[in-house]
Structure formats: C-alpha cells, structure tokens
Amino acid sequence: MSNLILSILMIAGAALLAGGIYVLRKGLNKKQGLLMLVAAAVMFANVGIWLIPTPEDNQPISPQSGD
Numbered sequence: 001m002s003n004l005i006l007s008i009l010m011i012a013g014a015a016l017l018a019g020g021i022y023v024l025r026k027g028l029n030k031k032q033g034l035l036m037l038v039a040a041a042v043m044f045a046n047v048g049i050w051l052i053p054t055p056e057d058n059q060p061i062s063p064q065s066g067d
Helices: 002-026 030-050
Strands: none
Touching: 002 030
C-alpha cells in the first residue's frame, strides 16, 4: 500500500513540476508557477524522507515468544 502512495506522490510531483515550468515559461501567472514548483519540491522531499532506511537499532521491540 505504501508503494502505491509513494508512486502517486511521485507522479503528482512530476505533474506539478511540469505544470509549474509551463506556467512560468508562458508568463501566465508567476506566483502560481512558483507555488507549483514549491509543492513539487515538498512532495519529492516527502518521498525522500519516507525512503531513508532506518537503523536496525531503532526498530520497535517486538515481544518474543518463549521468554
């Protein structure tokens, strides 16, 4: 399920990036184009944060059977 969400975030980020560049190049609305680029950067940063591996020492302690 998380792979699907990350994929959707990447596609939406790419669409925002392309749309922001298009709006800026056409000169239609500079503020909207910049906000689209910022939103794309935030989406890419979120995906990057979720994909950073965590050290094995920080994993939650699971109850062991037999102790």
